[in-house]
Amino acid sequence: MLLIRNGRVLDPYTNINAQMDILIGDDGVIRELGPQLDEPAGCAVYDAAGLTVSPGFVDGHVHFRDPGQTQKEDVLTGAAAAAAGGYATVICMANTLPTCDTPEIIRYVTDKAKDCPVEVLQAGAVTKGLKGQELTDFAALQAAGAPCLTDDGINLTNAGLCRAAMEQAAERDILLSFHEEEPSLVPSPGVNFGSAAAQQFGVPGARASAETAMIARDIALALDTGARVLFQHVSSAQSAALIRAGKKLGARIYAEVTPHHISLTEDDVLAHGTYARMNPPLRREADREALIDALADGTIDMIATDHAPHTAEEKAREFAKAPSGITGLETAFSVCNTYLVQTGRLTPMQLVDRMSKAPAEIYGLTGRAVAAGNYARLVLLDWDSRMVYKTYRSKAVNTPYTGMQLTGAPRAIVTGARVTVR
Numbered sequence: 001m002l003l004i005r006n007g008r009v010l011d012p013y014t015n016i017n018a019q020m021d022i023l024i025g026d027d028g029v030i031r032e033l034g035p036q037l038d039e040p041a042g043c044a045v046y047d048a049a050g051l052t053v054s055p056g057f058v059d060g061h062v063h064f065r066d067p068g069q070t071q072k073e074d075v076l077t078g079a080a081a082a083a084a085g086g087y088a089t090v091i092c093m094a095n096t097l098p099t100c101d102t103p104e105i106i107r108y109v110t111d112k113a114k115d116c117p118v119e120v121l122q123a124g125a126v127t128k129g130l131k132g133q134e135l136t137d138f139a140a141l142q143a144a145g146a147p148c149l150t151d152d153g154i155n156l157t158n159a160g161l162c163r164a165a166m167e168q169a170a171e172r173d174i175l176l177s178f179h180e181e182e183p184s185l186v187p188s189p190g191v192n193f194g195s196a197a198a199q200q201f202g203v204p205g206a207r208a209s210a211e212t213a214m215i216a217r218d219i220a221l222a223l224d225t226g227a228r229v230l231f232q233h234v235s236s237a238q239s240a241a242l243i244r245a246g247k248k249l250g251a252r253i254y255a256e257v258t259p260h261h262i263s264l265t266e267d268d269v270l271a272h273g274t275y276a277r278m279n280p281p282l283r284r285e286a287d288r289e290a291l292i293d294a295l296a297d298g299t300i301d302m303i304a305t306d307h308a309p310h311t312a313e314e315k316a317r318e319f320a321k322a323p324s325g326i327t328g329l330e331t332a333f334s335v336c337n338t339y340l341v342q343t344g345r346l347t348p349m350q351l352v353d354r355m356s357k358a359p360a361e362i363y364g365l366t367g368r369a370v371a372a373g374n375y376a377r378l379v380l381l382d383w384d385s386r387m388v389y390k391t392y393r394s395k396a397v398n399t400p401y402t403g404m405q406l407t408g409a410p411r412a413i414v415t416g417a418r419v420t421v422r
Contacts, residue, residue, distance in 0.1 A: 001026055002417040003039055007048030007380065011055060012353035013369030022053060024376045028416025032372055046412070046419055048380050054352045055368045056088025056377040056413055058359040060177070061152070061232060061256060061304035062329065064090075064120070067108065068097025073309040073395050075109055078329075079116035081307070081394040083420045085329040086410030087118055088356075088377035089365060090307075093152040094125040101125040101136045103144030110145060117413060117420040119377070121363075126151045126165050126176065132158060138168050147363045150177035152232060153279075155214055157183060162218065166227035175363065177230040178218060180239075181280065185210035190277035190324045192284070197269035201319035206281050208236040215239050219246035222253055230254045230362065233306050235261050235280040237290030244299040254362050256304040257291050259328055259335040264288075264400065272400035274315045278308075279324035292345050295354060302358040305332050309396030327394050331401045334387045337408035341383070348383060378414040385409065 004022040011017075021037040024030055039045065064078035065071075073081075075092075082090045092109060094100040100109070106122045113120035124141030126149045128134045141149060149169065156162040156178065169176050187204035191197050198205035215231055219242060222229045234240060234255045243255050260278065265285050269276040276282060294300040308325025315322055328335075336355070340346040346354070356379075360368045367374045387409040389402055412421045 001040055001043040002414070002419065003037065003043050003045045004048050004053060004414070005045055007051050007053040009033065009370050010052040010348060010352055011370040012349055012357040013055065014371060016370070017349065022370065024414070024417045026417060028375050030370070030372050030374050030376050033370065051380045051382055051411055052348070053370060054379050054381060055356040055370060056379045057086045057333070057355045058363065058365060059087050059090045059305050059307070059329065060302065060359045060363055062090045062092055062307040063095070063309065064092045065309060066096065066112070067105065072311055075112045075120060076116065077393065077395050079113055079118045079120055081329040081392065082118040083413055084393045084410070084422050086333050086379040086381065086413055087329060088379070088413065088415070089119040089121065091121045091123055091147055091363065094123045094150055095130060095153045099125050099129050101128050103140050106141065106144040106146055117415045117418060121145065121147050123147065123177065124149045126156065130154050132156055132161065135161070135165055135168065138172055138174055142172060142174055148175040148177045148230070152177065152179045155179055155181045155183060159217060159221070163221050163225065166221055166225040166229065170225050170227040173228065175228045175230060177232055179232050180211050180214035180218065182210045182213045185213065188320065189279045190281055190319070191269050192266040192281045195266040195269070197266055200270055203320050206279070208238060208283060211236055211280055212238045212242060215242050219251050219253060222251045223249060226252065228252045230256065232256055233258050233261065233280060233304070234291065234300060235283050235287065237287045240290050240294035240299055244294065247299065255300045256302050257295055257300045258304060258306050259332045260326060262288060262292050262295065263335050263339040268400065274317070274319055274322040275326060275398055275400045277319060277322055277324050278326055292340065296346055296350070301362060303332065303336060303354045304359070305329050309394055310398050312397065315398045327392070327396050327399045330392055330394065331389055331399060331406070333381065334406040334409050335401060337383060338406045342407050376414050376416055379410055380412045380414070381408065382411050383408045
């Protein structure tokens with residue numbers, strides 16, 4: 001058994017914001033919550049004084065590069081990074097090698113992660129080989145445990161095929177998760193079109209309209225088909241406005257934003273180079289502000305890291321030839337607390353909602369409240385201490401946040417009666 005003492009429960013499911021103890025049984029199920037609970041004989045005790053206890057975070061968008069590119073990351077190191085970041089559950093994208101377009105690869109990932117303190121789920125691909133030509137077997141992938149289908153990293157440019165995917169997904173109530181980017185509007189990826197950084201690195205950049213054009217199309221298709229569609233890593237003010245309008249029209253759409261898009265802008269690419277090269281790229285300050293507003297009012301539903309590990313050798317290439325993406329699992333809470341809560345844009349309860357409750361509900365993950373009868377998947381959070389990241393559990397270190405002064409950090413996660421300390 002495990003008794004968590006002296007913590008403040010902060011739970012967006014129940015709206016509890018009060019100091020209380022939590023007793024967890026040997027089976028990992030929460031038995032009781034309340035002030036100053038009696039300590040059973042032989043019970044392990046964790047003193048959470050000064051910390052909040054909340055539902056563990058859920059990240060709907062990570063890359064663990066397994067199978068196929070385990071020199072960058074693998075399921076075990078990715079799960080360790082997730083645990084350090086306060087995550088209870090992560091969902092891996094389908095752009096593995098080979099592509100995760102069969103039940104066998106889904107089971108390979110989930111079986112490999114079965115003893116990890118973090119629940120690792122594997123998304124299936126929308127199209128075979130991510131080629132955008134032939135749809136996968138949606139029913140088989142769903143039956144194997146895929147929480148969503150996605151060709152992440154590749155836009156479904158064929159509108160007819162995209163509509164067919166939505167029709168099939170709507171029939172089975174499968175969530176589709178879309179990387180929205182019209183390729184013809186991206187002269188070069190990784191940096192905002194026409195920015196000072198683009199000029200500095202000698203590349204044209206990627207237009208924001210590449211994202212908004214596809215979001216507009218897919219809102220129309222979602223309205224036609226009734227499909228549930230998630231727009232990944234939204235990066236521009238116009239995209240947020242379109243999503244707000246689409247929701248008002250009745251589309252069953254959702255959106256995620258990354259910690260880097262709410263904390264950094266195109267100007268930071270000048271300072272960090274390839275460690276701030278990402279797809280979609282960092283946009284203008286006005287876009288960053290609009291994304292925060294959309295996250296606060298619920299237009300953007302949740303925060304997802306798009307954790308994208310690369311080797312140091314790959315990121316050391318010249319800007320035009322380096323891969324896009326940064327790591328984010330370990331720094332996410334600190335970044336979001338610093339730029340959202342400490343600035344007064346979100347309350348602590350709102351941030352926990354956007355990082356835990358909202359994504360769990362969108363992905364159909366149940367029993368996540370800090371409540372008696374639920375299996376314990378908890379995160380213990382320090383909101384006020386200074387945090388400077390220098391080392392990581394991930395294999396990769398391609399992040400612009402190394403050495404940056406941030407505020408707050410996860411201190412531990414609880415999975416069942418098991419405590420994993422950062």
